[in-house]
Amino acid sequence: MSIKVNVFTFNALQENTYIVSDETNECVIIDPGCADKAERQELEFFIKQNNLKPVQLLNTHCHIDHVLGNAFVKQTYKLKLSIHPVETETLRSVKLYAAMYGYPNYEETEAEIFIQEGEKITFGNSVLDILFVPGHAPGHIAFIDFASKQVFAGDVIFKQSIGRTDLLGGNFKQLKHSIRTKLYALADDFVVYCGHGPKTTIGMEKKMGYFRA
Secondary structure, three states, X not given: OOOEEEEEEEOOOOEEEEEEXXXXXXXXXXXXXXXXXXXXXXXXXXXXXXXXXXXXXXXXXXXXXXXXXXXXXXXXXXXXXXXXXXXXXXXXXXHHHOHHHOOOOOOOOOOOEEOOOOOEEEEOOEEEEEEEOOOOOOOOEEEEXXXXXXXXXXXOEEOOEEOOOOOOOOOHHHHHHHHHHOHHHOOOOOEEEEOEOOOEEHHHHHHHOOOOO
């Protein structure tokens, strides 16, 4: 059986939070952006109603809109946060600007597990491979399910667009390299779940995206 993907669009920046599960009901939570009580209750209710068991908390990168729910998920489900080691400073810097973005009550949390390209995330009967794709953020990673041809790309690529590179640690040349050499190396029929907006495919982005192959 293939993995099941459920998406929740949270916070003022309209960030996509993903719950990825399989037939065992174990799941991983990718980029929890739930910023207030209502959004956190929505996430918790879905997990409870579907009898899911969260076993991994993953960040593709650590900009504020992708980490607002980290503390809640860690505390509620007794999970450790996994990020790429290069994203440590990006995560720690959130507390410095959270109030300016309208989140004065942001709850800071640290990562306990550091993951890199070549390693794998396992849950239930499923495996996610890790791809290092910097450019939007210095330690940005993507998670790939080769079995069902799906990739969780964070803010590297969007439908006919790309992640911004004008934030601290951003690098346009790196982003272009990540997309062309890493994501575009995947088959055209891979579905891309983005950090914002609708999903797309590798083939569509090669033909109609910002960087056309």
